[in-house]
Amino acid sequence: MDLNLRDKVAVVTGGTVGIGLAVAQGLAAEGVNLVLVGRDKERADDAAVRVAQEFDIIATAIAADVATAEGCDAVIYGTKQAFGGADILINNAGTGSNETIAEADDAKWQYYWDLHVMAAVRLARGLVPTMKTRGGGVVLHNASICAVQPLWYEPIYNTTKAALMMFSKNLANEVVGDNIRVNTVNPGLVLTPDWIKTAKQIAGEDGWEAHLQEVANEAGGMKRFASPEELANFFVFMCSDKASYSTGSTYFVDGGWLQTV
Ligand code: NDP
Numbered sequence: 001m002d003l004n005l006r007d008k009v010a011v012v013t014g015g016t017v018g019i020g021l022a023v024a025q026g027l028a029a030e031g032v033n034l035v036l037v038g039r040d041k042e043r044a045d046d047a048a049v050r051v052a053q054e055f056d057i058i059a060t061a062i063a064a065d066v067a068t069a070e071g072c073d074a075v076i077y078g079t080k081q082a083f084g085g086a087d088i089l090i091n092n093a094g095t096g097s098n099e100t101i102a103e104a105d106d107a108k109w110q111y112y113w114d115l116h117v118m119a120a121v122r123l124a125r126g127l128v129p130t131m132k133t134r135g136g137g138v139v140l141h142n143a144s145i146c147a148v149q150p151l152w153y154e155p156i157y158n159t160t161k162a163a164l165m166m167f168s169k170n171l172a173n174e175v176v177g178d179n180i181r182v183n184t185v186n187p188g189l190v191l192t193p194d195w196i197k198t199a200k201q202i203a204g205e206d207g208w209e210a211h212l213q214e215v216a217n218e219a220g221g222m223k224r225f226a227s228p229e230e231l232a233n234f235f236v237f238m239c240s241d242k243a244s245y246s247t248g249s250t251y252f253v254d255g256g257w258l259q260t261v
Contacts, residue, residue: 001242003030003236003237003239003240003241003242004240004241005027005030005031005032005236005239005240006030006031006032007031007032007033008027008031008032008033008087008088008239009032009033009034009035009079009083009085009086009087009088010024010027010032010033010034010035010086010087010088010089010090010239011034011035011037011075011079011086011088011089011090011123011127012024012027012034012035012036012037012090012092013037013038013066013075013090013091013092013093013119013123014037014038014092014093014094015034015035015036015037015038015044015047015090015092016036016037016038016040016043016044016046016047016061017038017043017047017192017193017194018190018192018193018194018228019092019142019187019190019192019228019231019232020036020038020090020092020093020142021036021047021051021228022227022228022229022231022232023090023092023231023232023235023236024036024047024051024059025051025054025055025229025232026229026232026233026235026236027088027235027236027239028051028052028054028055028057028059029055029236030236030240031055031057032057032088032239033057033058033059033083034048034051034052034057034058034059034060035059035060035061035062035075035078035079035082035083035086036048036051036059036060036061036062037061037062037063037064037066037075037093038061038063038093039063039064039065040063041061041063044061044062044063045061045063047059047061048060048061058082058083060078060079060082060083062074062075062078062079064078066093066115066119066122066123067111067114067115067118067119068114069118069122071119072118072119072122072123072126073122073126075123075126076122076123076126076127079127079130080130084130085127085129085130085131085133085134086127086130086131086137087131087134087136087137087138088137088138088139088140088239089123089124089127089128089131089137089138089139089140090140090142090235090239091119091120091123091139091140091141091142091164092142093115093119094115094116094142094144094161095115095157096154096157097112097154097155097156097157098153098154099153099154099155099156100155101155104155104156108156109156112156112157112160113160113163115160116143116157116160116161116163116164117160117163117164117167120141120164120167120168120171121167124139124171128171128175128178128180131175131178131180132175132178132180135179136178136179136180137179137180137181138180138181138182138238138239139168139171139180139181139182139183140182140183140184140185140235140238140239141164141165141167141168141182141183141184141185142184142185142187142235143161143162143164143165143168143184143185143186143250144157144161144186144187145186145187145188145252145254145257145258146158146161147161147162147164147165147184147186147250148162148165148186148258148260149257149258149259149260164184165184165186165250168182168183168184168248168250169182169184169248169250172247172248172249173248176247176248181243181244181246181247182247182248183238183243183246183247183248183249183250183251184249184250184251185231185234185235185238185250185251185253186250186251186252186253186254186258187226187231187253187254188219188221188226188252188253188254188255188257188258189215189216189219189224189225189226189254189255189257190225190226190227190228190230190231191212191225191226191227191228192228195212195225196208196212199211199212199215212225219255219257220256220257220259221254221255221256221257222255222256223255224255226253226255230253231253234251234253238251
């Protein structure tokens with residue numbers, strides 16, 4: 001199936017490891033040129049070089065903290081410098097939290113608001129105008145099943161991801177006449193290196209796989225983690241014209257974990 005994505009330009013925040021890197025690789029396999037964003041410069045540079053070589057595309061790394069206005073400005077500026085603008089924006093950078101509402105201070109709430117919501121707001125403000133100039137585009141937000149089905153130990157994550165989902169809907173409404181489609185993807189369990197690292201810390205070298213299986217069993221549904229590639233396939237499809245009638249929606253890719261319709 002030709003997805004007609006060749007020579008498009010995609011900005012992938014958190015595109016240097018895990019889900020974001022898999023999405024970047026999936027897009028690169030379709031001939032998409034990339035801007036890969038992460039705070040760790042060495043890892044970002046390395047990912048860009050590897051993806052460019054493997055898929056024969058152009059990939060630029062931008063080391064920036066998208067939880068800050070300056071970091072978002074650097075992404076917008078760097079994208080314009082490298083490619084003149086973007087056709088696709090994948091707002092993927094994010095991370096889990098761990099707190100109670102009683103104990104978490106304002107600074108923690110503010111950090112996650114900046115990372116999960118303001119990054120999307122700021123990057124849309126800077127990059128959507130370039131999509132308009134280019135005749136259209138796609139914005140995808142990687143939220144989480146937790147946006148609607150909260151995990152008890154991370155209220156800040158749940159709340160800010162829910163806000164991201166609502167922002168996505170609002171942006172979709174605002175640009176629906178500009179041939180720009182905006183959607184949210186809510187993944188369930190995705191086996192990234194970070195999950196493995198945490199599982200090893202909790203259960204050790206011999207026990208981490210059993211620990212992750214317990215997590216998956218508790219989630220129910222398919223009772224397994226998705227690979228990052230499984231999720232990336234969905235993102236790539238959503239970036240393509242094959243998803244041309246989809247905007248303003250939220251799609252769950254969670255192996256059946258969601259307990260409601
Ligand atoms: P990883 O921790 O594996 O990767 C996170 C990526 O985001 C890295 O590239 C990291 O690079 C980057 N990043 C983190 N913070 C910032 C920041 N402030 N500025 C710029 N880049 C940043 O995460 P996953 O692949 O697991 O998750 C990706 C997204 O998917 C997240 O938003 C997460 O909430 C969501 N998700 C993940 C699930 C899972 O099971 N894995 C399930 C549901 C949703 P660096 O550290 O160098 O900045």
